[in-house]
Amino acid sequence: MKIKISEIFYSLQGELPGLGIPSIFVRFYGCNLKCKWCDTKYSFEGEEYKDMSLKEIINEIKKYKCKNVVITGGEPTFQYDNLISLMDILFDLNYNITVETNGTTPILFHFKGHINYVVSPKTISYSYSDSINYFKKCFSKFKIVHVSDDFVENIIEFYDLPKDMIIIMPFGASKVELEENQIKTFDFCKENELRMGYRLQISLFDKKRGV
Numbered sequence: 001m002k003i004k005i006s007e008i009f010y011s012l013q014g015e016l017p018g019l020g021i022p023s024i025f026v027r028f029y030g031c032n033l034k035c036k037w038c039d040t041k042y043s044f045e046g047e048e049y050k051d052m053s054l055k056e057i058i059n060e061i062k063k064y065k066c067k068n069v070v071i072t073g074g075e076p077t078f079q080y081d082n083l084i085s086l087m088d089i090l091f092d093l094n095y096n097i098t099v100e101t102n103g104t105t106p107i108l109f110h111f112k113g114h115i116n117y118v119v120s121p122k123t124i125s126y127s128y129s130d131s132i133n134y135f136k137k138c139f140s141k142f143k144i145v146h147v148s149d150d151f152v153e154n155i156i157e158f159y160d161l162p163k164d165m166i167i168i169m170p171f172g173a174s175k176v177e178l179e180e181n182q183i184k185t186f187d188f189c190k191e192n193e194l195r196m197g198y199r200l201q202i203s204l205f206d207k208k209r210g211v
Contacts, residue, residue: 002051003082004029006043006074009210010064014200016167017118017141018098023068024061026086030078033102035122037147039173039202042209043074054085058093070098077105087115103142106134118143120169124158132159143167143197146185167197175206 006027013021027040029049034041042048052060061069069090076083076099083099084107090097091113098116099107107117117140121132135142142165144152152168155161170185172178178199189196205211 002053003079004049005052006049007210008060010066011211016197021068022066023070024064024066025070025072028073028076028079031073031075032078032104033122037171054089058089068096072100075102077101103132103135104128106131121155121159124154141165141167143169145169146171146188149188163194166194168194169197172199172202175202178202
């Protein structure tokens with residue numbers, strides 16, 4: 001079994017809900033949505049990935065002492081069976097697991113412990129409603145990019161997302177874009193009593209990868 005992996009690196013989580021937590025990031029290659037505002041387009045455009053076995057991935061993870069693993073993308077469920085296999089091994093090795101997903105595919109697997117799901121809905125579709133409802137039952141956090149006021153409001157209303165599960169992220173794939181938009185997000189969250197997130201890595205390192 002080979003898994004397309006964009007990158008594996010150790011850093012601090014740059015976004016809520018795990019902001020500042022030391023973690024090993026495993027970025028899966030490929031995505032089913034390919035949003036134009038994505039800040040990691042290299043994870044689905046071009047051929048920037050390695051075909052890695054589960055053993056190779058685990059050996060790379062074991063290079064770090066950290067026991068927190070964030071599986072992200074791209075979209076991890078784009079390689080669904082591979083995702084499940086990796087998570088199963090990580091559980092056996094006593095890692096704390098967070099999965100970042102766009103929520104279009106429910107991760108229907110009975111694991112041996114708790115999974116932290118961070119769901120970032122990118123589009124409105126009745127075909128995704130059951131999946132979003134599944135993640136709500138998993139006590140997930142829903143991270144919505146503040147592309148516009150209407151975009152955020154429509155996502156929240158359509159999927160009936162509870163306020164205590166929502167984090168609003170300022171739009172910005174670069175430091176310049178982030179600085180231009182974060183005050184707008186601040187004002188929007190203040191007006192609507194929503195929690196605002198942050199993009200620590202972009203604020204500190206701009207477009208640099210693996211930090």
